[in-house]
Amino acid sequence: EDKVVQSPLSLVVHEGDTVTLNCSYEVTNFRSLLWYKQEKKAPTFLFMLTSSGIEKKSGRLSSILDKKELFSILNITATQTGDSAIYLCAPNYGGSQGNLIFGKGTKLSVKP
Amino acid sequence: EPEVTQTPSHQVTQMGQEVILRCVPISNHLYFYWYRQILGQKVEFLVSFYNNEISEKSEIFDDQFSVERPDGSNFTLKIRSTKLEDSAMYFCASKWERSAFFGQGTRLTVV
Numbered sequence: 001e002d003k004v005v006q007s008p009l010s011l012v013v014h015e016g017d018t019v020t021l022n023c024s025y026e027v028t029n030f031r032s033l034l035w036y037k038q039e040k041k042a043p044t045f046l047f048m049l050t051s052s053g054i055e056k057k058s059g060r061l062s063s064i065l066d067k068k069e070l071f072s073i074l075n076i077t078a079t080q081t082g083d084s085a086i087y088l089c090a091p092n093y094g095g096s097q098g099n100l101i102f103g104k105g106t107k108l109s110v111k112p
Numbered sequence: 113e114p115e116v117t118q119t120p121s122h123q124v125t126q127m128g129q130e131v132i133l134r135c136v137p138i139s140n141h142l143y144f145y146w147y148r149q150i151l152g153q154k155v156e157f158l159v160s161f162y163n164n165e166i167s168e169k170s171e172i173f174d175d176q177f178s179v180e181r182p183d184g185s186n187f188t189l190k191i192r193s194t195k196l197e198d199s200a201m202y203f204c205a206s207k208w209e210r211s212a213f214f215g216q217g218t219r220l221t222v223v
Contacts, residue, residue, distance in 0.1 A: 032210040042203055042214040043155065050210065088155065092210055099168055100145070100205075100212055102155040 003027055004103035006089050012109045013079055021074040021106045023089030031098045033065055033072050036088040038105065043088055046074070079110045114138040116215035118204050124221045128193050133218045135187045135204030143207040144187045146179065147214075148172070148200040155203070161187065194222045 036043035049065035086105040146158040160167040204215045
């Protein structure tokens with residue numbers, strides 16, 4: 001039972017391209033949605049989204065959440081080879097401080 | 113910048129042996145987690161821990177597993193009688209407000 005679906009699963013682009021990564025989720029007691037970048041080892045935190053329609057930006061990366069449609073996107077503009085990684089979407093849900101459930105990720109490969 | 117640290121980075125153990133994976137969460141965080149990632153698969157939740165007790169655990173976290181915060185700083189995951197299928201990357205995470213930060217992981221190889 002997939003509660004978090006990311007698409008595409010894999011993407012190959014060239015440097016300078018813009019990419020959009022998608023995440024749809026279905027969880028109870030939704031609290032927030034987190035995006036992570038996973039290169040060789042641990043997921044590194046990118047964004048936390050709690051409100052619909054408010055874009056979060058960090059350099060060339062931006063993300064937005066739609067709580068009505070249960071959907072989030074991560075945009076990367078002017079991609080660089082260093083952006084090559086697996087991008088993970090993780091809704092934070094449940095009681096107390098909640099828990100994270102991860103999607104399978106989108107594997108992004110940026111070619112020179 | 114504070115970070116979650118995990119030791120060892122790589123552990124090789126024989127099937128049936130017990131292993132203890134160690135984590136030092138970020139000092140002012142209160143919520144701690146263990147996740148695992150089998151090679152090529154997605155990150156899976158194992159257990160969450162707050163106020164010196166388990167908050168939530170997944171189906172994976174059976175009697176073979178236990179967690180402890182023995183001294184107020186370390187957070188350990190013990191796997192008793194390891195099986196081949198326990199081979200995975202184990203990540204510790206600690207949480208402040210709604211953002212969770214991960215350690216670099218321990219790669220466990222059961223042979």
